[in-house]
Amino acid sequence: MSYDTDMSIWVGDLDGYINIDAISRANELEAEQDALEADLDNLGDITLFSNQAISSRRLHSRGVNPEQWRWMLHRAEKSFGQMDTQEDIERAFLKATMSLSRRYAVARYAGFEGLSFSSAVTAIFPHGIRALLFSYMAGEQSLSDPSCRKEIQGTLHLAASTPNLTAYDQTGIVRRKLHKLAVDAAGKDAHLKLDREKMRSTLSLLRLYFANRECQVSSASELEKMYSRYESARAAEKQGFDTSQRLTGKRIENWRLRSLQPLTFFFPFSVRNSLKRLIDQEASSACSIDHETSVNELALTYCEIELMRERAKKRDKRSE
Secondary structure: OOOOOOOEEEEHHHOEEEEHHHHHHHHHHHHHHHHHHHHHHHHOEEEOHHHOEEEHHHHHHOOOOHHHHHHHHHHHHOOOOOOOOHHHHHHHHHHHHHHHHHHHHHHHHHHHHOOOHHHHHHHOOHHHHHHHHHHHHHOOHHHOOHHHHHHHHHHHHHHHHOOOOOHHHHHHHHHHHHHHHHHHHHOOOHHHHOOHHHHHHHHHHHHHHHHHHHOOOOOHHHHHHHHHHHHHHHHHHHOOOOOOEOOOOOEOOOHHHHHOOOHHHHOOHHHHHHHHHHHHHHHHOOOOOOHHHHHHHHHHHHHHHHHHHHHHHHHHHHHO
């Protein structure tokens, strides 16, 4: 036998029953909403770089309640410690932001380039990219001699240490060396006999390696210079100054242009906005980069990453 646990009483004036438990639950919900409103009022507007702000209510509408926001602030605070100089704060903010966004960016890059995620993750590390590069060379007869590996390792170091180049151009240095080694070993046009798909994947992984390296900036000015390099390269490409070719030598429309993007292009949209605000504030010189605002910006990145993880989990459950 089962019993209805809801308590109802007869109210003569209403000529009907009322549910006491339902009224109690409604009162509790109202009290919770009042408490939430008070908490949101207490948080108010959250200051961001470049004299911008986000309201606590907007943050809540995106799925971040006050309790979650305070937890993200606590996590972000750990990245700064007792730093008080602008240089130290900028360095800590950029290091933490790049680290938080890297995995997401690598996954997007891998999808964009048709690479496996495992190979893309491997490629961002110096030992990893060398292992992938040597593995590719071992499968090509004209590049399999041990002396080729020694030469290409030197070229890899040269490309990485050459200043003011985009990741695409650094990759081009290694590509040209691979072609030369093939020609030296097997004669004219030997580079055209290299497996095109394997070469394409290897060059994509190389570009990811260099793109990750160039994101290891320590100041807003360094970040802005990186963006400027890509803007200049893209502008030149659009004007037709560059006629980059693929391995076959055949011109492919916008091939270089689609690859002329820094790794931050694959960051979450909100993180890219945060980096833009940092650059804008640095450029305006209206005020210095302070501790509190930097913590807020980093906490916002934590929120975005967590929200994306939650959305991904929900998509996975729906697909089961």
